[in-house]
Amino acid sequence: MTYPIRPISEAEWHAYTNVLSEGFGWQPPPQQLERWRKATEFDRTLAVFDGDLIVATTGIHSFTMTIPGGTLPVAGVTSVAVLASHRRRGLLTSIMLRQLADIRERGEAVAALYASEAAIYGRFGYGEAANELRVRIPKLASAFVRHAPSDPSIRLRVVKPAEVRADLERLFETVSGERPGLYARNGDFWDGVLADEEFDQQGNGPLRCVLAEDSGGVRGYALFRIKSTWGDNGAPDGELRLHELYATDPAARAALWRSVLDRDLVTTTVAAMPVDDPITQWVADSRQLNARWGDELYIRLVEVDRALASRAYSAPVNVVIEVEDQVCPWNARRWRLTADTSGAECKPVEEEPDLTVPVTALGGAYLGGGSLGGQLAAGLLREHTQGTVQSLATAMSWTPKPWAGLVF
Known part of the structure; x- marks a missing residue:
């Protein structure tokens, strides 16, 4: 059975929030709902429909977020919920994949979210980027x-x-x-x-x-x-x-x-x-x-090359990274990242990789607070050229440490 996915209209707002009320187990007062409605970008919402019934939701806030060395347009993912009656039907996967495709089409290289349940979003490529x-x-x-x-x-x-x-x-x-x-x-x-x-x-x-x-x-x-x-x-x-x-x-x-x-x-x-x-x-x-x-912000590199080229680096690095990404296949290839304190470039190559890394690890390190060395020690990424992980981790590190501070 297929379930259509599309943005909601303002007339569908209450049906949309009813799914969130069920999913999160709360019912905001009318004044709070109205504040929430005013902050909603309706063209960036998505809802899954079973006939006329909304059964799953998500949305995005269009942010300008601070990254190492500057700012970047970022898709702030929010309002993710599935009705209990429609779990185990692949609806969360469908809506998250559609959302990532929409983010890419809009030209945003990075997505961010707060996770209500920390174990969920790694399978969609989000890495724990701030604590x-x-x-x-x-x-x-x-x-x-x-x-x-x-x-x-x-x-x-x-x-x-x-x-x-x-x-x-x-x-x-x-x-x-x-x-x-x-x-x-x-x-x-x-x-x-x-x-x-x-x-x-x-x-x-x-x-x-x-x-x-x-x-x-x-x-x-x-x-x-x-x-x-x-x-x-x-x-x-x-x-x-x-x-x-x-x-x-x-x-x-x-x-x-x-x-x-x-x-x-x-x-x-x-x-x-x-x-x-x-x-x-x-x-x-x-x-x-x-x-x-505790964990705080999660980051997803929607387009690895543009994301990595957009931030600043604390030290020179020249490395070929083989990215594993089953959700966004356009990222799943080898990239040469060349960067120093004056700028960065990330280009596709066919050369042998210096390391193989899941996209979640790059998301976790993107804001300067991740632990690539810890992931290497845990066997979660593979180093083919000795010293590469230390070099990349040093270059991607940043002071101060990342933190978003206000849940969206």
Whole structure:
């Protein structure tokens, strides 16, 4: 039996979201659905139909994402779901393959997604490209090292987030080009970041904001909520949940971290952050971070040659890569990557390969945070010329480490 696949119309929006509600086990309030609808690019949705019934979905946000050395148009894959009644019929495979073909036709060399289930997307060529730390920092053990940066010209100002939206947008735009994985936010995404209805709060109180600024303007901001609780003995036991903290310089970032860690009536700060966030260096007793590692962003090279030629490299490399890609057969061949710190070129060749690598591994390394050496040690790629993996891994490495920060 065949199931047609096509983009939905706006009239089919509720049928589309019903599949997502079933697939993810939640039902957003009407206001949240409306925000979601406004952010939806209907021409980039796809739905699988069984007669008149939508039974599987996916969609794309058109992003400009930071990659090593610059920015690139990236297809942000989202809203992937299949009705429980239609599992095991190949619908997920069909819709993901159609989507990858559409992405290629649109001219985007890279796709990105957040995985609700980490085991699913490797079979479609997505590699784990960014990780994050999830920390629980107790206030009483959060002292900084003595030489942590400080600047007496910095002033902290408590503000209503919605009232300083323009400042937040400008600050984020200023810093978003520094870290691979961060992507430009349009107005609809900022609506979501600053949304503060009761259902957005989830029992954690209103969205709060602290600005770090000086006479020249805003140098950073922190967005957070506070879950106010009290212990059995009447002592305060509040939990601060940090949503975002961005700054233009280390001193402003340190001042903002101290502001949230020292908040009155709060005993614990909870946050998710890049694996190399400076807070990991500032807390004097690093064990008090109580850090837990987790996967974050996944990357798929839709067109290997254009993707590899579009990013910058940290060191010279000249290598023939045999790419294994059963999903996008146009990638499955040998490519010579020649790159140094001034630019890169990736061309098809018929030469003997220096290494054979699954496309997932290249996706995982693309933003500079992957572990090609670890995959070699695990037997997940094959090195034919000794030293090739180390050379390629060094060239593709990047500082800072990748992180997208805002789930799409």
